[in-house]
Amino acid sequence: MAEQRRGLEAWLLGRGRPPEPRIDPLLRGVLEAASPGLALLDAEDRMLVWNAELARVAGPTMPLREGMPMSQLVAADIRDGVAAALDAGRQVEASLAAAGAPRVMLDRRPLHEDGVGGILRVTPVAAARDTAEGAAAARLQSVGALAGGIAHDFNNLLTAIAGSAEAALARAPMGEASAELRQVMESAGRGAALVKQLLAFARQQALRPRVVALNEAVAAMGGLLRRLLGSRVRLTVELEEPGRRVRIDPTQLDQVIMNLALNARDAMPEGGSLRIATGHAMVLSPEAIGQEILPPGRYAVLEVADSGGGIAPDLLPRIFEPFFTTRRERGGTGLGLSTVHGIVRQSGGFIAVDSRRGEGTRFRIWLPRHDGPADPPAQPAPPPAATSPEHVPAPMTCTAPVLLVEDEAPLLKLAERALTRAGFEVLTAGSAEEALDLLDRGAPRPLALVSDVVMPGADGLELAQALRLRDPDLPVLLVSGYAEAALGRDLTAERIRLLPKPYGLADLVAELRAILPAGKAEVS
Known part of the structure; x- marks a missing residue:
């Protein structure tokens, strides 16, 4: 035997x-x-x-x-x-x-x-596909969990690095170390962009969705893309009328279109044609698209198709995997298409690709249609201190302290200094429990709460809820590297503002001012 x-x-x-x-x-x-x-x-x-x-x-x-x-x-x-x-x-x-x-x-x-x-x-x-797709889904879920898990710590580090350089540069904009400080801030910004890509793949990035007209968004990108694609690539934009509206973060929609267009350009080194088109679809029963199932519903459809060499069949199932790239030697990170996939899925949409060698590649994106009117254009944000540190906000005279809660000591000190320079009186705490203890021991009622979300013990959401029991109208600003959807709450309905990490110190001041009611704090 x-x-x-x-x-x-x-x-x-x-x-x-x-x-x-x-x-x-x-x-x-x-x-x-x-x-x-x-x-x-x-x-x-x-x-x-x-x-x-x-x-x-x-x-x-x-x-x-x-x-x-x-x-x-x-x-x-x-x-x-x-x-x-x-x-x-x-x-x-x-x-x-x-x-x-x-x-x-x-x-x-x-x-x-x-x-x-x-x-x-x-x-x-069917069994072979179930096994392969299950294994792929498990791999992607693991990487997504890892990306989401490290984002908080990385964003804290990047906020501290960029904030320290920003504060030093604000004190001496033309000092001997100003060039090096600007380089530090630029490098921190690149790190923040990388973390943002990881969070996009993990579907946990902070989005600011709005109802947008898809045709207008695509048309607005046309001029920019023609300059980026160069003379060798012929760009055709076909917009179906009447146009449809979708609810998505406009900036992230631009990134999706940009990533797909630049990916197509790289697939056509000798030149070719790129077609971007809009359309619509009525799905009456579940349909298989790639490795996902498209549920019934009404969709606006975005297509990006190129005439390049196509994608090899053995590579096609892996193109949305993070860090998978066939252009590593040319600087590819493997995050472009995984970022696109994450943005689309986090926005409630679906994406699929079909390609044949020598016949080009077509990406199709289905986004749920929105029947209401488009939102008015967002007001442009003021330039952050990272690019203009010499623009210091006018100091304010406040009637009560701002309660600032952050478990990372470097970030707590940086935020306290920034708010103090802006004229706010600041009461600091390293945890939700410490903040509540300060108030129980006689600290004045806060003008507003500024708190990190993820902290040991009670989190920022629980702290805000506890303080709202004492003051239902308390303005609340939470800072986090996670998306609102990842927090599982409708913050707009709860009258809570979210500032994504990493943030500039000037952004922190501007966001706090924006949530204060008139008369609570005045410019001196």
Whole structure:
């Protein structure tokens, strides 16, 4: 028995000759326990032994028999093509000869032993896809969880780095170290952009969705894209009328279009054509698109199609994976398409790609239609201190202190200094519990609450809720590296403003001023 086991192990690892398949009960036990359909083939590709799963897949109209040629499993009109693919060592999808049998994936592993040709694996296509997609989904979920988990700490570090440089630069805009400080801030900004891409993939970035007219958004990008694509790429923009409206962060929609367009440009080094079009779709029943299911509903559709060389079939299922790139030597990070996928999915939409070698690539995005009117254009934000540190806000005279809560000591000190320079009186705490204790011991009622969301113990949301029991009209500004959706709350309905990390100190001051009611704080 020990010798038989060693022989079987060697065979399973692709080494040595298997035990005699017709009489070895151990081999039959292994075959029967296997979930895919398996058959052992002789040197002429005739079936020697098989498991019950293969008999089930073949169906009752195709009884298997010893010595039966493997080719008889496959529909007659594709036998030559299937045999060629298997001989080349490739996996191939095929139809079985039996009526009503499912489509299957076939692959064969040669054993190269006298009298034994190899082992054939037969798996229904649906099961093969479920397994592959489940594994891919698990991998992506793991990376997404990692990205979301590290974002908070990275954003705290980047806020501290950029804030310290910003504060030093504000004190001496033309000092000897000003060039180095600006470089620090620029590097921190690049780090923040990278974290933002990770959060986009993880669907946890802070979005500010608005109802936008899709045609107008695409048309507005046309001029910019023509300059970026260069003269070798012919850009065509086709806008279906009447136009549809969608609810999405306009900046992130621009990023989606930009990323897809630049990706298409890189796929056409010798030039070509790029088509960006809008349309609509009415989905009456669930539809499979790529590796996802498009649910019923009314959608606005955005297409981006190029005439490049296309994507190899073996690479196509992986293009939305983070860090996967075929242009590593040219500086590719593998985050462009994963960012696009994350933005689309976080906005409630779906994306799919189809491509053929030599025939180009087409991305299609379905975004839920919005029937209400488009929101008015957002007012441009004031320039942040990161680019204009010499523009210091006018100091204010306040009637009460701002309660500032942050568990990271460097960030607490930076924010306190910025608010103090802006004229606010500041009461600081390192946790929600400490803040409540200060108030219980007689600290004055706060003018407003500025708090981090993620902290040991009670979080910023719980602190805001506790303080609103004492003062229902208390203005609240929360800072976080996570999106509002990731927090699981409708902050707008709760009259809570969210400032994404990393933030500039001037942004912190401006956001606080924006939530204060008239008369609570005045410019001195």
